[in-house]
Amino acid sequence: MHWVTGVSHIEGSKLKLVFENQEMKAVDLQHNLEGEIFEPLKDLSFF
Numbered sequence: 001m002h003w004v005t006g007v008s009h010i011e012g013s014k015l016k017l018v019f020e021n022q023e024m025k026a027v028d029l030q031h032n033l034e035g036e037i038f039e040p041l042k043d044l045s046f047f
Contacts, residue, residue, distance in 0.1 A: 012044055 006018035
């Protein structure tokens with residue numbers, strides 16, 4: 001298992017994750033924001 005040690009916003013709903021081994025990965029959360037609790041995050045000005 002890897003641990004996330006850093007997160008930064010790229011653009012829109014994309015984030016850059018940094019892991020404990022210094023590996024970096026970009027992820028787009030647009031299709032993962034399902035359900036009522038995530039509704040505010042669909043507004044990119046809030047995200």
